[in-house]
Amino acid sequence: MLQNKSFVKRTRGGKITKVVREHYLRHDIYCGAPICKVCDTSQARLSPTPSTILIFDTNVVLNQIDLLENPAIDDVVVLSIVLEEVKNRNLSVYNRVRALCSNSLRKFFVFSNEHHKDTYVTEMSGESKNDRNDRAIRVAAQWYQSHLAGSARILLITNDKENKRKAIEEGISAETVESYVRSLSRPDLLDLLVQPASEDVNMEEVEDLRPSKRKIIYTEHKPMSEITSGLHRGIYHQGKLRVNRYNPFEAYVGSESIGDEIIIYGRTNMNRAFDGDIVAVELLPQDQWHEEKSLALADEEDEEEDVHLVPGSADDAPWTTAQPPGSAGVTESISSRPSGRVVGIIKRNWHSYCGSLEPMAMPAGSGGVAHALFASKDRRIPKIRIHTRQLENLLDKRIVVAVDSWDRLSRYPSGHYVRTIGQIGDRDTETEVVLIENDINTRPFSSQVLACLPPLPWSVSSEDLANSIRQDLRQLRVFSVDPPGCKDIDDALQCTSLPNGNYEVGVHIADVTNFVHSDTPLDDEASQRGTSVYLVERRIDMLPKPLTEDVCSLRADVERLAFSVIWEMTPEAEIISTRYTKSVIKSCAALSYIEAQARMDDSRLMDPLTTDLRNMNALAKIMRERRIQRGALTLASAEVKFQIDTETHDPLDIGMYQIREANQMVEEFMLAANVSVAEKILKHFPLCSLLRRHPTPTREMLEPLLRTAAAVGLNLDVSSSKALADSLDSAVADDPYFNKLIRILATRCMTQAVYFSSGDLSPPEYLHYGLAAPLYTHFTSPIRRYADVIVHRLLAASLGIQKLPAIFQDGTRLTSIADNLNYRHRNAQMASRASVELHTLIFFRKRPTDTEARIVRIRSNGFFVFVPKYGIEGPVYLTPRGDKEGGEWFVDEQQQKIRKMDGSMSYSVLQTVFIHLEIVEPQPNRPKLQLTLV
């Protein structure tokens, strides 16, 4: 049946046009209930004997999505008109509903009422669009009622009074969300409910009791029309708000219109914006630009610095390091950075947050509704006010909370409880928090994904051997060197002496793309996950376990498929020729770094494997030397290693991760393979290669390093990576740890390397600063990084052995893949750091320790120390907290010193101090690591 839909639309040019679209009504849209005798039930998703079938209206879906996600709500018919409206209003809710509808464990069925011949309604004259849609929902509900005729109860859930009244008049049973949830008699579900707008009145009543808080706290957001015109006229600037990870009262808005970042100080200026919101900002007059600078570190409430791991790069480091607080000498230098205030929010980035409730006394009448403040684990998020009926259960739990609204009268946004993760401080709970915070998918692989795996047990077949693209390298002496206990071995090495005195050096990488084909569910999943995540006690794989640990892993003494890069090298490590091929190898040994090192060091061993190792090591040393000559930086990091109790999984000991020659040897060949592959793929695909670049740090970013260095009388030349590398080399003092310390400080001034598609940038920007390589990519770990999978496909295509998948022709797709990889990569790093932090906390719980530490940063009321032994960094307060104007201590900015007024004591940067590490619990259930001077 054909129906024309016509409506009037305003075009981008501002003209009004009438649009007519065809709208086909169908007979073959089924109800989705398996009990139905008329419909085709092959696609049915509802349960066989549903007691009640729920139909939600648009506003309920939009507001109560957390309730819908709870497994208690099932047998839901989602109408297409509702989906459409939700999609227009809030895309993230739409995606969540879609996820529910496609989740095979839930019984959500999408009924395309808009295309069903009996449920399509035409707009009546004088009827608004909303009324028409409400009527469509009612018609659909009625249709279901008569269609299933008594075999199931149809319940329309709507919070709209008018809609409910009309529904009941038309003989449809309808209820509000609240009364429905009450009828389920599950008090925990009630917490999931978003309080409807009428609750605002209640809220004010509550605040009325505290007259001081009754005042308007935030300025009103400007209406959208005003924002649009303001943006147009250049008064306002649009951008994404990013809150400083280390100081939640300071935020940045990267604005394209003024080409700089606008700083926003304080919650009042942030005006209820959250991290990640797209906001409109108005610049403050220039004389106010540095006004609130000292406030930037002063805390409005009780926010505090925590002990944390040493940042790995500038991206994780506190921004405030660039602007030392306190002294007046620096204020002028930063006044050039514009500051502003938020006038409106263009797009909210609200989602759910992990954290815990602020400790509070139990209200007298237990069991009733209590108001509580929720503090997110992510410090960038303000506290959130929630209502709960289960306060006593939640106080010592980690919970997930979603934000609903933030009105002008309230200091905090209001939200609702979503779910409980577990006990605070429990290792599993905290690990889960880390994973949720970093948006890491830990769900088991779906059956569609697992269906893409090769039949197990898998072994190299005769077809693989007969394949002309695959070279048989099984006779070669190939071995792998990895950390002890490594199961996902993705690289193996080989070094053969040639008769002419040269070496044939091979890097063999697991041939993952032989199993992960593009455009399969497996590939999509891997591309979404982006990388494997390594936590202290567990690993979250990018590919299903059989692939990760068996089929792809280049284990010893089994035949495996590989993608090989083979060079002919002179004994001086000059590459004469490079060859790329798919191959079959059989690794003869899977060594750990320690074993490999021991073999090389043991002069009695003369077996061929050890000789190979020594030859490779000699080559690697030359290559490394040459790379450093070119200006590659040797940066140090303070990685720590835990010894984990095999039974309880509690950490037994921590220590710095030791880097051996064997590590460097493997790293060197991996770098060389990556560079060779990058050259090859870029030559064939100049516009769609996936490369990795490391931007040159700006002078500004290196500022903290230079200041520290100057304070200890060291002059660093940062004009180029080569100059920096040289001056880092010459930075030696009597103190053996000094050089490493300077390198660690240098590392945190660097930005992170990122993936990009070569079509997006110009060749000079491809540079990898840290490695001093004009081109670089990732090729050597396809089991645990998706970038390498893409590069494998590119390389295979450049060799002409496989066709290039279609997505490479789509520049925007490729860019979005690269962006996702960067995001996942960064999150994975953050998660592993957080996991280490968590284990450090567990470790010190039972072991208060005294140890040596180095001062890395001076603050007005103390200093930050770095504890080399445990790789952590944290504040040591000289004056008690809260006592800002102690006045006893005085900071010398030039020399980076903090002195007691009477001159009796002074501390300077990089000085060694002895500190005491202990876990304290200032508030119940909130353990934290405290550092005090001994």
Add this chain to the structure above:
Amino acid sequence: MEYVSPEGLRLDGRRPMEMRQIRAEIGVVAKAAGSALFEMGNTKVIAAVYGPREVQNRSQQLNDSALVRCEYTMANFSTGDRMRKPKGDRRSTEISLVIRQTMEACIMTHLMPRSQIDIFVQVLQADGGTRSACINAASLALADAGIPMRDLVTSCSAGYLNSTPLLDLNYIEDSAGGADVTLGILPKLDKVTLLQMDAKLSVETFENVMQLAIEGCKAVATYIREVLLENTKQLEYRRGI
């Protein structure tokens, strides 16, 4: 954007392999030798054929075959925004050429030397797939004019959006930027006379999309044949045979 919902419905409620409603009428322009109106959903075109007749411009006359000329225009009211397009813009010139070449391939021009056949097609209402609709209309009009043809040419478009091959794209789907394959075939002879595609597709997907377009063309052919048969019956009846 989502052009095919997870329920398998397109924006207008069709399934990926379904065509829009088609309708054809013969003899809508009394003055012409043959004429037809062809609708594919909201796309509506009219075609009129004049000839075979004397060649107007003697210098163009071909001694061994008939001269086929084609003119494609879009009515000013055919799209929502009433834009005045200059006559003979690049797009219409190209489509005129495409239609002429497609029709030339099926007309038995060698039977009518030193004569001229004019095909006029005009789009009355545009909603994607005008090229195909014009070819189908022209084919019907030629048949109505009784011009000897090897076979009926029929045409249909197909595209590829959201990783799904779609048959008979409407305007929204057409302007989505995905690949758009317009195919013209001689259904009885199983030959392709027109194949156009904008954007890129991998060979495998292209084959699927093309296969779908072939199915579409065949369906159009069946319908056109029915219409012609019905028309012939009418003529027969009127003659009183």
